[in-house]
Every structure is written in C-alpha cells, then in structure tokens.
Amino acid sequence: GDSVTQMEGPVTLSEEAFLTINCTYTATGYPSLFWYVQYPGEGLQLLLKATKADDKGSNKGFEATYRKETTSFHLEKGSVQVSDSAVYFCALSDNKFYFGSGTKLNVKP
Amino acid sequence: EAGVAQSPRYKIIEKRQSVAFWCNPISGHATLYWYQQILGQGPKLLIQFQNNGVVDDSQLPKDRFSAERLKGVDSTLKIQPAKLEDSAVYLCASSLGTSGRAYEQFFGPGTRLTVL
Numbered sequence: 001g002d003s004v005t006q007m008e009g010p011v012t013l014s015e016e017a018f019l020t021i022n023c024t025y026t027a028t029g030y031p032s033l034f035w036y037v038q039y040p041g042e043g044l045q046l047l048l049k050a051t052k053a054d055d056k057g058s059n060k061g062f063e064a065t066y067r068k069e070t071t072s073f074h075l076e077k078g079s080v081q082v083s084d085s086a087v088y089f090c091a092l093s094d095n096k097f098y099f100g101s102g103t104k105l106n107v108k109p
Numbered sequence: 110e111a112g113v114a115q116s117p118r119y120k121i122i123e124k125r126q127s128v129a130f131w132c133n134p135i136s137g138h139a140t141l142y143w144y145q146q147i148l149g150q151g152p153k154l155l156i157q158f159q160n161n162g163v164v165d166d167s168q169l170p171k172d173r174f175s176a177e178r179l180k181g182v183d184s185t186l187k188i189q190p191a192k193l194e195d196s197a198v199y200l201c202a203s204s205l206g207t208s209g210r211a212y213e214q215f216f217g218p219g220t221r222l223t224v225l
Contacts, residue, residue: 043200043216044152089151096165097214099151
C-alpha cells in the first residue's frame with residue numbers, strides 16, 4: 001500500500017542554518033505530494049504541494065521538488081528562523097491521504 | 110473566511126465512558142475527514158465523507174467508533190466505550206473535493222482526548 005517515510009527528529013539548528021528534512025514515498029499510482037506544518041498548539045497548515053513529477057512547491061522560503069525517480073520530496077530552506085520551529089509532516093494523496101510521522105524542528109537563536 | 114471549527118478543544122474521561130466530538134467544516138467544502146493523531150505520530154485517517162455519504166471508513170474501529178454527517182455539513186465523531194489507547198488528538202479537516210488529488214485539506218485545531 002501507499003506510505004510516506006520521513007526522517008526522525010528532533011532536528012535542532014541554529015538560526016540562519018540550512019534545513020533539509022527528508023521524505024520518501026511509496027505509491028502505486030501518481031500521487032500528489034504535500035508538506036504540512038503544525039505550530040505548537042495549532043492545527044496542521046499546508047506549507048507547499050506538488051502534483052506531478054519535477055514540480056517544485058515553494059512557500060515562505062521553503063521548497064520541495066517532486067522526484068519520481070527517487071520517490072522523494074525533501075523539504076529545504078536556505079536560512080531558518082526561530083519562528084520556523086514546528087513539526088513538519090510529509091503527505092501524499094492518491095485519492096486517500098497518507099501522512100508521515102512528522103519531524104520536529106527546533107531552531108535556536 | 111472562517112476555518113474549520115471543532116469542539117471541545119480538550120476532553121478528559123475515564124475508560125468505558127462515551128465521548129463525542131463536533132466539527133463544522135469550511136462553508137462549501139464537500140469533503141470532510143476525521144483523523145486520529147497519537148502523540149509522536151502522523152495523523153491517521155478514520156473516516157472520509159463526501160457530502161453526507163461515507164467514502165472511506167476502512168480504518169475506523171467500528172465496534173466503538175461512529176461518525177455521521179447529517180445534511181452534508183457538520184459532523185460528529187463518537188467513541189463508546191472509550192479505551193486508554195484512544196487518548197489522542199482528533200483532527201477534523203475539510204476540502205472542496207476529493208477526486209482531484211491536489212485538493213488541499215484545511216484542518217481544525219483538534220480535540221485533545223485523554224482517557225484515564
């Protein structure tokens with residue numbers, strides 16, 4: 001069945017450091033891929049998405065590219081801020097939604 | 110635009126008691142989802158409605174969980190009787206459609222359930 005695997009956290013970085021959170025997926029069809037973010041005490045919010053191979057999703061300085069050949073959708077940001085501290089979820093949709101287990105990011109000033 | 114509303118935000122009950130959660134989706138959203146999020150894990154889909162019909166309830170423990178979406182708008186999720194392992198955050202989400210894979214889901218703040 002379909003599934004999403006993302007790197008375990010927590011990830012701790014200093015402000016302005018480069019961020020990568022790895023995400024790989026398994027799917028029988030051609031899913032859409034998403035990154036959601038959950039700030040402390042809040043619900044999940046869509047961060048970015050990509051609907052087909054080689055698409056790049058971007059938002060708030062975050063980027064992720066849909067790589068069909070490596071079945072990956074890694075999240076990157078060139079310079080993180082303290083306000084980026086949150087839990088990040090990779091997800092896929094192929095009529096049903098599947099979420100990864102989440103990666104907690106802590107950014108220190 | 111108002112977001113997805115859920116209530117209550119927190120609930121503490123003893124095992125074997127019953128509990129109900131309420132969700133009001135974004136106006137005009139045909140699809141409504143209930144997820145269970147256990148601490149440290151990603152959300153797990155319990156049930157998906159398209160208007161007032163069930164699209165997917167394959168992961169809903171039907172011996173104790175039930176959900177309905179009367180009139181295709183708001184929805185309730187019930188647990189009866191509750192078990193310790195039901196302690197989790199219950200998330201409601203809605204989207205405009207479902208068959209289009211790109212439809213974004215909008216999430217409510219969740220209900221944190223603690224079963225003692």
